[in-house]
Every structure is written in C-alpha cells, then in structure tokens.
Amino acid sequence: MADLxxxxxxxxxxxxxxxxxxxxxxxxxxxxxxxxxxxxGVVWKTLGEAGPPIVNVxxxxxxxxxxxxxxxxxxxNIELITDRPxxxxxxxxxxxKRDWPDRALVVSLMVPCTEDSWKAILRQVEDTEADGVExxxxxxxxxxxxxxxxxxxxxxxxxxxxTRWCKQHSRMPVxxxxxxxxxxxxxxxxxxKKGGADAVSLINTVNSMMGVDLDAMTPSPATxxxxxxxxxxxxxxxxxxxxxxxDIARTPHLQGIPISAIGGIxxxxxxxxxxxxxxxxxxxxxxxxxxGFKIVEEMKTGLAAFMDEKGYARLDDFVGRAVPxxxxxxxLDLDYAVKAxxxxxxxxxxxxxxxxxxxxxxxxxSALKDGVRHFEVIEEECVGCNLCAVVCPVEGxxxxxxxxxxxxxxxxxxxxxxxxxxxxxxxxxxRAAEPAE
Amino acid sequence: xxxxxxxxGRLPPDDYARNFADLHPPLDRYEAKVAAxxxxxxxxxxxxTACPTTIDIPLFIRQIATxxxxxxxxxxxxxxxxxxxxxxxxxxxxxxxxxxxxxALEGKPVEIGRLQRHATDALFATGKQLxxxxxxxxxxxxxxxxxxxxxxxxxxxxxxxxxxxxxxxQKKLGGLNEYGIAAYKATNEIAQCEVGYxxxxxxxxxxxxxxxxxxxxLGDLARDYDAVFLGIGLAATNALGIxxxxxxxxxxxxxxxxxxRQASDLSALPVGxxxxxxxxxxxxxxIATQVKRLGxxxxxxxxxxxPAEMGASPYEQxxxxxxxxxxxxxxxPKALVGANGRVTGIAFERTALADGKLTGTGETYELACxxxxxAIGQAFVASDLEDSLIELERGRIRVDGAQRTSHPKIWAGxxxxxxxSDLTVVAVEHGKQAALSIDSMLRAAxxx
Numbered sequence: 001m002a003d004l005x006x007x008x009x010x011x012x013x014x015x016x017x018x019x020x021x022x023x024x025x026x027x028x029x030x031x032x033x034x035x036x037x038x039x040x041g042v043v044w045k046t047l048g049e050a051g052p053p054i055v056n057v058x059x060x061x062x063x064x065x066x067x068x069x070x071x072x073x074x075x076x077n078i079e080l081i082t083d084r085p086x087x088x089x090x091x092x093x094x095x096x097k098r099d100w101p102d103r104a105l106v107v108s109l110m111v112p113c114t115e116d117s118w119k120a121i122l123r124q125v126e127d128t129e130a131d132g133v134e135x136x137x138x139x140x141x142x143x144x145x146x147x148x149x150x151x152x153x154x155x156x157x158x159x160x161x162x163t164r165w166c167k168q169h170s171r172m173p174v175x176x177x178x179x180x181x182x183x184x185x186x187x188x189x190x191x192x193k194k195g196g197a198d199a200v201s202l203i204n205t206v207n208s209m210m211g212v213d214l215d216a217m218t219p220s221p222a223t224x225x226x227x228x229x230x231x232x233x234x235x236x237x238x239x240x241x242x243x244x245x246x247d248i249a250r251t252p253h254l255q256g257i258p259i260s261a262i263g264g265i266x267x268x269x270x271x272x273x274x275x276x277x278x279x280x281x282x283x284x285x286x287x288x289x290x291x292g293f294k295i296v297e298e299m300k301t302g303l304a305a306f307m308d309e310k311g312y313a314r315l316d317d318f319v320g321r322a323v324p325x326x327x328x329x330x331x332l333d334l335d336y337a338v339k340a341x342x343x344x345x346x347x348x349x350x351x352x353x354x355x356x357x358x359x360x361x362x363x364x365x366s367a368l369k370d371g372v373r374h375f376e377v378i379e380e381e382c383v384g385c386n387l388c389a390v391v392c393p394v395e396g397x398x399x400x401x402x403x404x405x406x407x408x409x410x411x412x413x414x415x416x417x418x419x420x421x422x423x424x425x426x427x428x429x430x431r432a433a434e435p436a437e
Numbered sequence: 438x439x440x441x442x443x444x445x446g447r448l449p450p451d452d453y454a455r456n457f458a459d460l461h462p463p464l465d466r467y468e469a470k471v472a473a474x475x476x477x478x479x480x481x482x483x484x485x486t487a488c489p490t491t492i493d494i495p496l497f498i499r500q501i502a503t504x505x506x507x508x509x510x511x512x513x514x515x516x517x518x519x520x521x522x523x524x525x526x527x528x529x530x531x532x533x534x535x536x537x538x539x540x541a542l543e544g545k546p547v548e549i550g551r552l553q554r555h556a557t558d559a560l561f562a563t564g565k566q567l568x569x570x571x572x573x574x575x576x577x578x579x580x581x582x583x584x585x586x587x588x589x590x591x592x593x594x595x596x597x598x599x600x601x602x603x604x605x606x607q608k609k610l611g612g613l614n615e616y617g618i619a620a621y622k623a624t625n626e627i628a629q630c631e632v633g634y635x636x637x638x639x640x641x642x643x644x645x646x647x648x649x650x651x652x653x654x655l656g657d658l659a660r661d662y663d664a665v666f667l668g669i670g671l672a673a674t675n676a677l678g679i680x681x682x683x684x685x686x687x688x689x690x691x692x693x694x695x696x697x698r699q700a701s702d703l704s705a706l707p708v709g710x711x712x713x714x715x716x717x718x719x720x721x722x723x724i725a726t727q728v729k730r731l732g733x734x735x736x737x738x739x740x741x742x743x744p745a746e747m748g749a750s751p752y753e754q755x756x757x758x759x760x761x762x763x764x765x766x767x768x769x770p771k772a773l774v775g776a777n778g779r780v781t782g783i784a785f786e787r788t789a790l791a792d793g794k795l796t797g798t799g800e801t802y803e804l805a806c807x808x809x810x811x812a813i814g815q816a817f818v819a820s821d822l823e824d825s826l827i828e829l830e831r832g833r834i835r836v837d838g839a840q841r842t843s844h845p846k847i848w849a850g851x852x853x854x855x856x857x858s859d860l861t862v863v864a865v866e867h868g869k870q871a872a873l874s875i876d877s878m879l880r881a882a883x884x885x
Contacts, residue, residue, distance in 0.1 A: 348539075349538055349541065350477045352478070373483070393542070394542060
C-alpha cells in the first residue's frame with residue numbers, strides 16, 4: 001500500500017490533504033471534526049492582530065456558479081479573516097495541536113505591514129506549538145483595502161520584506177500564500193524565496209463577480225442593494241492554479257521551493273495532477289465546504305490506488321514528474337500532427353462534432369454519407385485542433401490519432417517525421433541560425 | 438362489489454380520482470431543468486426530424502433550461518398549435534424520443550414529451566396569448582370538423598388573415614382530443630383549454646352541431662367559400678363480422694370512451710365485471726385500461742395477431758398490462774354467447790399465419806363476459822360527402838402532398854385522408870400544411 005506521509009518543509013503529516021485557511025478551519029470544533037475525518041493537516045483560518053474583532057457582513061458571504069443539476073463549479077466569498085478573538089483562537093490552536101500531534105497545524109496570519117505587528121503575533125503563535133505559519137498575502141477583498149492581504153501580495157517588495165521579518169522573528173517554517181491577481185506569479189514567488197520563505201502556497205482566490213441580478217439590477221449576491229467583488233475558488237479555477245503552480249515549478253530560479261497547491265481540488269485526481277506538477281501538499285477548501293469533510297476518504301484511497309497501480313511507493317516518487325514536460329509554445333514540435341478519428345460504433349450521431357467544426361473550425365467533419373446521417377473526419381481538412389473531441393458527449397468516441405513518421409499529412413501534403421519548432425522554423429523571421437535548444 | 442352484470446359505482450369514491458389521475462404527472466421546475474440539461478442540442482436534431490410537425494425540440498429544451506418557458510412554448514406552438522395535447526398523447530417512444538441520441542447512448546432518451554408539456558402548461562398558466570389574427574385578406578374559408586386537423590388549419594389560416602368558419606358536428610370542439618383520448622391522458626380539461634387558446638387568436642367563427650351531409654353540404658361550402666378544408670375524421674366503427682345476436686352488453690368502444698370523457702361523475706358509469714375487448718389498436722388499449730380503472734374485475738383484450746402487429750405501441754400495451762389488463766393474442770371472434778338477451782361470453786378460434794396469411798386453426802375457446810367492446814377500427818363514411826365532388830382512395834379522401842383533394846377548392850387532412858396515420862400530431866401537420874397551401878393559392882389568385 002502506498003505511503004502517503006509527507007514532510008513539507010519540515011512539517012510532517014500522515015497525508016498531503018490539508019484544509020486551506022478558510023471557514024472550515026475557523027475553530028477547534030471544525031478542525032477536530034476534520035482530523036477525525038482523516039485530513040492530514042489544516043491551515044487555521046487567518047488570525048489578525050489583537051484588538052476589536054473583525055466585522056463581517058451579515059448578508060450573503062458566498063456566491064456560486066452552478067453547472068447542470070446544481071453542481072457547484074465556481075464559488076466566491078467576501079468573508080474576512082477570523083472574526084473571533086485572537087486569544088480564543090490561540091488557546092484552541094494550542095489545545096488541538098496537543099490533542100492531534102501527528103497532524104500538521106499551520107496558522108495563517110495577516111497583520112498590518114509593520115515589523116512590530118508581525119513580531120508580536122509570531123511570538124504568540126509560537127507559544128501554541130503550531131507547526132508553522134502561512135502568510136496570507138492573497139485575500140482580495142476587504143482586508144486588501146486596509147493595506148493587507150492581496151495589497152501586500154501584489155507588491156513583490158512587500159512580500160520579500162514581510163517574509164524576511166517572519167523568518168527573523170520566528171523559528172517556525174514560513175509558507176507564503178500567493179495571490180493569483182497579478183500579471184505574473186513568478187514575481188511574488190521570487191520575492192518570497194528571496195525573503196527566505198520555506199515554501200509557497202497558491203493560489204488564493206481570484207477577483208470575481210459571480211453574476212448580476214437582472215430583476216434588482218445589482219451584482220449577485222448583494223448586501224443591502226450593493227455588491228462587491230469577491231474571491232473565487234472551486235473547480236473552475238483549477239486550470240489557472242495549475243498553470244501558476246507549473247510556472248513556479250519549472251522556472252529555474254524558483255525550482256526547489258516547496259509548493260502547497262490550492263485551487264479547485266475536489267478529488268484524488270485533481271490532487272495527483274497538482275503533485276505531478278510539483279506540489280508537495282494540496283490544500284482543499286471549496287470541496288470540503290460543499291460536500292463536508294468526508295471527501296478526504298475518497299481522496300486518500302484514490303491517491304493510494306493510483307500510486308499502487310503505477311508502482312509509486314512514496315509521494316516523492318511522482319511529485320514533479322510532469323514538470324519537465326511543460327515548455328513554451330515556441331518549443332512545441334510543429335511537425336507533430338494528429339487527426340481526429342470518430343469511432344463509428346460509439347458514435348450516437350448527435351452531430352455536435354460536425355456543427356462545431358463547421359461553424360468554428362475547419363469544415364473537416366461531414367454529416368452525410370450516401371444520403372444517411374453519418375459523421376466522418378475529412379483528413380484533408382482536419383488540423384487536429386481537438387474541438388470535436390472536446391464537444392463530443394461520448395467519452396472516447398473521438399480520439400486524436402498521431403501521424404507516424406513517414407506518414408503524409410493529407411492536409412499539408414507533408415511527410416511527418418522531421419521535428420521542428422518555431423525557433424527553427426523557416427517562417428520565423430527571428431529564428432536563430434542554430435536551434436535554440 | 439362482485440355484482441355480475443353491468444353496474445355503476447364498483448369502486449370506493451376516492452379510487453376514481455386516483456385511477457384517472459395524470460398518467461405522466463407534470464415535471465416541476467427542478468425536474469424540468471434536470472431533464473432539459475440532458476439535451477445535447479444536436480445538430481440537425483434527429484428528434485426534430487422524427488416529429489411530424491418538425492418542432493424545434495433542441496431549441497425549446499434549451500429555452501426551458503435557461504428559464505424561458507414561455508419562449509419554449511412559442512417555439513413549440515409555432516410548429517404545432519396543439520403542442521399541449523400532443524405532449525400528452527403522442528407516442529413519443531416511437532417518434533422524437535425514439536430518435537433521441539440519448540436513446541442510443543444509454544437507452545434513456547430526453548423526456549421530450551414531458552418537457553413539451555412543461556412549456557405549454559407554463560404558457561397556459563400565464564394566460565398570455567401569443568398569436569393574433571393577421572391583417573384581413575377578405576377571403577373566407579370553411580373548415581369542416583373541429584378536431585386536431587381542422588383546428589390546426591383554422592388557427593394557421595387566421596394568423597394569415599383569412600376569415601374562418603369551423604363547422605363541428607358535436608357540441609364541443611376538439612375531436613378525439615375531447616371525445617376519444619383516454620381520460621388519464623387529458624386531465625384538467627386540457628383539451629378544452631387548448632381549444633380556447635386556439636380560438637383566442639380571433640377571426641375564427643365556430644358553428645357546432647353542424648354535421649356534413651345533414652346540416653351542411655360540401656357542394657354549398659365549395660360554392661359559398663373561397664376554400665374548404667375537410668377534417669372530418671372517421672365517423673363509423675367497424676363491425677365484428679359475426680352476428681351480434683342483438684345481445685345487450687355488446688358496446689362500441691369509441692362511443693363508450695366518448696361518454697366517459699364527457700361524464701361528470703365516473704362512478705355513475707356502468708361497467709361490467711368481466712369485460713372482453715376485441716381489437717389491437719389504441720382504442721382497444723384505452724377502453725380496456727379505462728374500464729379496468731372503473732372497477733371491472735377481469736379485462737381481457739383479444740387480438741387476432743401477435744404483439745408486434747398490434748396498432749398500439751409496446752409502451753401502450755404495457756400501460757394496459759400494468760393496469761391489470763390481460764392481452765391475449767392469436768384468436769378471432771367466432772360466436773357470441775348470451776342468455777336472457779344479455780351477452781354472457783364469446784367463443785374464439787385460435788389463429789396462425791399460414792404462408793403469411795392469417796387463418797383459423799379450428800381450435801376454439803370461450804371467454805365468459807358480461808360486457809364486450811368492439812375496438813376494431815374506425816371507418817370513413819363517404820356518404821357524408823354526398824355529390825362525390827372529390828376522389829377517394831382506399832376508402833378515404835385522396836390528397837396530394839399539400840393536402841389538396843381532387844377538387845381545386847377543397848383540401849383535407851387528418852384521419853379522413855388516405856395518407857392519415859391516425860395520430861393527432863399528423864392531423865395537426867395536415868391542417869397546417871393545408872392552411873399554407875390554401876393561403877398561397879388564395880394569394881396567387883389575388884395577384885393574378
């Protein structure tokens with residue numbers, strides 16, 4: 001049976017499935033329930049500095065995009081950091097860590113951008129014997145207007161400065177949580193590394209507005225007739241998170257920094273994909289909020305079954321395995337060619353492949369054969385774009401079949417088998433005399 | 438409760454309402470959304486091709502999915518003004534739902550019929566009228582028969598600006614929707630509700646109690662109107678082919694169903710204890726199922742051929758069987774048995790196919806019954822046409838692809854024409870096509 005234990009920048013846990021800093025980790029009651037359910041760790045919902053408690057709206061905090069049958073595929077919130085007194089949180093953290101010593105307990109923090117504020121809270125967290133801290137540089141709503149959260153995370157200099165303070169004033173591992181609301185995730189990631197961060201976690205939520213109420217003519221959801229942007233998460237953000245994780249994992253000057261991946265992780269498969277892309281642990285929020293803590297059971301058993309099937313004994317055996325396969329567009333092989341193939345036995349004749357190709361792409365799928373409804377790829381026109389396979393409702397009915405070396409691409413008339421990328425391509429006016437790789 | 442003979446009130450009062458409730462209860466909004474989400478929005482959708490009225494099914498389903506049920510209803514009614522009744526009575530399992538690609542994928546088609554009902558119900562609930570009579574052309578068209586074909590024709594003609602008079606022999610419009618369809622398929626007065634909606638377009642005058650060949654005459658209509666549409670259905674029922682012995686208790690299924698549909702109190706309908714139905718079509722299913730639900734203890738359909746040859750679809754056969762009706766195949770009536778002037782049983786001879794021809798095997802059996810229904814098909818009554826202004830074909834009116842008869846001013850459609858399939862939806866299409874043909878003929882005449 002695969003070994004799911006992790007050692008993430010010195011923080012040990014029985015499995016890589018952690019709950020992200022969010023409503024499910026706001027208090028001992030929930031965290032204990034999560035640990036009972038089998039979660040490997042939690043990042044305790046963000047603590048702020050001592051003083052008057054945070055005030056949340058009492059209107060809707062959450063909004064969602066639903067797919068068919070009300071499945072939540074996108075989720076956003078305007079909740080702030082914990083609104084419970086600091087002392088209560090600290091006491092509970094201490095007690096929970098004492099009761100659950102084998103689980104990872106990381107504390108998320110967000111205080112004003114002064115060294116003293118950070119120094120003070122770090123000392124208090126250290127007293128709880130928590131395993132580490134995560135710096136919330138990502139929260140995109142409310143706190144950012146007060147100069148915290150994303151307001152820090154969007155300025156690499158601030159990221160570096162605060163990270164450095166934290167490393168100076170604490171012996172605990174420091175994880176820097178990154179906001180996706182930047183043009184290039186590598187900037188803040190590099191700043192975190194430069195400041196001495198032990199790890200990064202990403203992504204925090206994406207700036208978003210979930211909808212417009214067409215009766216009230218307000219954003220939806222709205223609080224007292226007005227709405228504001230929130231932070232979006234859930235399955236819909238996974239591709240964006242995966243890209244940012246890959247960006248960090250494959251960039252030479254960032255390589256090696258441990259990554260805790262966050263963003264739309266609902267199943268073992270989502271988790272395995274992030275881990276293949278370089279993540280040492282994953283953090284989950286939306287799925288736990290939608291389905292409850294029990295989902296971790298599916299995640300653990302699914303991941304273990306996958307590892308057993310593939311012969312991976314430990315997580316390290318496959319973490320980062322897909323990273324070397326991420327490259328820039330200019331290095332993709334322009335000689336490589338695929339053609340769509342429709343399995344006529346599986347085809348249900350809905351015609352979606354035909355109409356999508358006809359209206360969008362290359363008019364490469366015919367709809368009739370001998371006067372009968374029949375869908376077939378015209379290889380002379382097919383550019384191998386994959387749209388037909390994407391829209392086909394029958395899994396496995398349309399496959400993209402690679403042309404083998406020596407075969408002729410009927411569309412271009414070229415014989416396949418001589419790899420060439422854009423840096424080498426004769427049509428590229430900027431091409432180097434010698435291949436760039 | 439076990440009285441022999443034909444008796445009313447066989448059931449406890451509450452059972453009638455339960456037994457005659459909707460065969461397919463309406464989808465609520467959530468169910469409709471889930472059902473609509475299953476539609477793949479196919480290209481050149483097979484369901485649409487399978488629909489005799491070519492309703493744009495993927496479009497109306499998408500409109501339901503996006504919360505535009507009224508728009509969905511308009512999509513339906515633009516192609517089929519009787520979309521509400523068709524949603525209830527169409528053999529969808531042999532038309533749109535059979536063609537649905539989900540049937541090929543998983544053997545479970547999108548519930549097109551129920552979604553269509555959802556949309557049309559939603560429209561009727563708003564009371565909103567989507568159609569109005571077109572600018573008047575000055576032409577007058579006589580429509581004979583207020584059933585699906587006639588009403589469909591009348592509605593389309595009205596929207597095109599023609600003045601229409603509908604002549605109906607019965608007291609109410611609707612034809613078989615009102616007098617023939619099983620009650621559990623047309624609950625809550627939906628047939629009359631739909632008739633009301635159709636007439637709501639304006640420009641349609643209705644004359645009931647007007648029978649062709651008795652109160653009105655085809656020659657007069659052809660003379661007095663610019664065009665005539667005949668949607669007169671099948672006025673007669675076929676005979677058993679054996680002597681009925683003059684026994685009481687031998688009834689005509691069509692008449693009984695008409696009485697049932699018009700009854701205000703189902704418990705007042707007399708029904709036998711042991712009932713035999715002769716026939717294999719929809720009428721046989723409808724009479725058998727309904728008398729069972731009225732409290733008949735034993736109901737047996739006897740059909741001279743096998744299940745595959747029955748006019749009623751496998752689904753309809755199942756409806757009868759799950760209602761407790763027994764269906765016996767391969768036997769034909771041989772002789773009625775009676776006592777004291779009442780039917781007490783019927784003798785059958787077993788049948789078989791010999792060289793593709795149905796023949797009696799000589800083996801007989803007898804079923805006891807106190808009520809016997811003939812449901813062996815209906816026949817066109819040509820004599821109503823009188824002067825034979827128009828040609829017939831195989832005993833019904835001959836029409837071309839545009840529903841034109843051999844007379845230049847007379848069109849026909851529905852069950853009375855040779856190409857009829859006895860489906861409501863086909864009758865609606867006939868009426869629509871006839872209206873379009875009449876319209877282009879009249880406009881061409883004006884232009885000339």
